[in-house]
Amino acid sequence: MSGTTIETGKTGKMKRRPLVRELLRGRENAPGGGLLAIGGLGAPAWDITAAGDVPENLPLWGGMGGAAMMGLGLALAQPSRRVLVVTGDGEMLMGIGALATIAVQKPANLSVVVLDNEHYGETGMQETHTRHGVDLAGMARAAGIADSRLITDAKDVPALREAIHAGQGPLFAQVKIDESSEPLVLPPREAALLQARMREAILGPEAHLQ
Amino acid sequence: MAQHSEELEMAPDAAEAWPDRIYDLLKEHNIRQVALVPDAGHSRLIRRCEADNEMRVVTLTTEEEGVAQLFGTWLGGQKGVLLMQSSGVGNCINMLSVAVAHRTPLPMIVTMRGEFGEFNPFQVPMGQATPAVLEAMGTLVRRADRPEDVAPTVEATLRLAFNTFRPTATLIGQRVLGAKTFGK
Structure with missing residues (x-):
């Protein structure tokens, strides 16, 4: 694929599925071994699953507010x-306090991308605070995550993808996306399996003998 | 007149050995990430962990961050522990479902307030509710109410967590922390 065109929705903003697919493209070739992805509760978990239900994915069925801290650990x-x-x-x-905790820890290999549709999509599309101007990228930057980006245009996505794969973070990105919902692509719901398969992908069979 | 903070908080006597025994156990069990919201009762242990280059101390903005973090820690093949005060247990309730559902080892070491000679009324409700709340969320809870019981109880908590894949907690009774440091 030359250049990056990401399909947009009725709002003119990028659609979530092609955006996430692009960010994860080539993940198996990321330096240090394949990129590991955590998908936050709700649509982001379905989005990373739609891009490929692989052991290096941890889609969350719960723990709302915890995704960024899981990434830190x-x-x-x-x-x-x-x-x-x-x-x-x-x-x-x-879990907004996690931005402060992550900023203090400065993990170079961690990126947090917020798919900002300005709504609670799973519960009836009620508006979130970002709908009313709350600037997540600004909050991340103020917390001390120097590479904090607000992305509204597909032309900035290749550089975002490169930075995520390069691992010179910590990186935070708030990407404004179209609010339309996508068909459900559900990952396994057995969370012990999800944990075990990622551990095995990282650690090999030793994962189960630790 | 305002009291000095060290009179309002409860920290173990400098001569007490149990904080060092907890540190030794964390080393024996190869604990690499120590997530915490500070408590005076844990201050000596926190200093030992901070001085250890093989331990990553992560100070949290709220205790539930630590529950989430330690899930990631285990995903990545390391072991961690969560240190907090009893009031912080209340901040963890829903996030504990992460460890229960994924079957994640999650050892917690909780210093108790609100139960033995407490000075601050706000410490009592959560202090009294701490064991019930943890157990309601599937945590195996053990108590240590004498200094000599702390290390064996913490060891049992670490073993239960990592051998049986679940949240576990040691509650260190307020009496152990030294009620004598009261201002009144």
Whole structure:
């Protein structure tokens, strides 16, 4: 694919599925071994699953507000691997203090991308605070995450993808996306399996003998 | 007149050995990430962990961040522990579902307030509710109410977590922390 065109919705903003697929494209070739992805509760978990239901994905069925901190724990435990947290604006707002904790820890291999549709998509499209001007990228920058980006245009996505795969973070990106919902692409719901398969992908069979 | 903060908080006597025994156990079990919201009762242990280059101390803005973090820690093949005060247990409730559903080892070491000679009324409700709340969320809870019980109880908590894949907690009773440091 030359250049990056990402399909837009009725609002003129990027659609979530092609955006996430583009961010994860080539993930198996990321330095240090394949990129590890955590998908926050709700549509972001379905989005990373739609891009490929692989063991290096941890789609969340719960733990709202915890996705970014899970990424921190994983990034600190596996400093040579790239870790990408893809989550929603409502999920990020619930655990907003994590931006301060991550900024202080400075994990170079961690990126947090918020798919900001300005709504709680799973519960009836109620508006979130970002609908009313709350600037997540500004909050991340003020917390001390120097590479904090607000992305509204597909032309800025290739550079975002490169930075995520390069792992010179921590990186935070708030990407404004179209609010339309996509067909459900559900990952396994057995969370013990989700944990075990990612551990095995990272650690090999030893994962189950630790 | 305002009291000095050290009179309002409860920290173990400098001569007490149990904080160092907890540190030794964390080393024995190869604990690499220590997530915490500070408590005076844990201050000595926190200093030991901070001085250890093999331990990553992560100070949290709220305790539930630590529950989430330690799930990621285990995903990546490291072991961690969460240190907090009893009031912080209340901040963890829903996030504990992450460890229950994924079957994640999650050892917690909780210093108790609100139960033995407490000075601050706000510490009592959550202090009294701490064991019930943890158990309601599937955590195996053990208490240590004498200094000599702390290390064996913490060891049991670490073993239960990492051998049986679940949240576990040691509650260190307020009496152990030294009620004598009261201002009144």
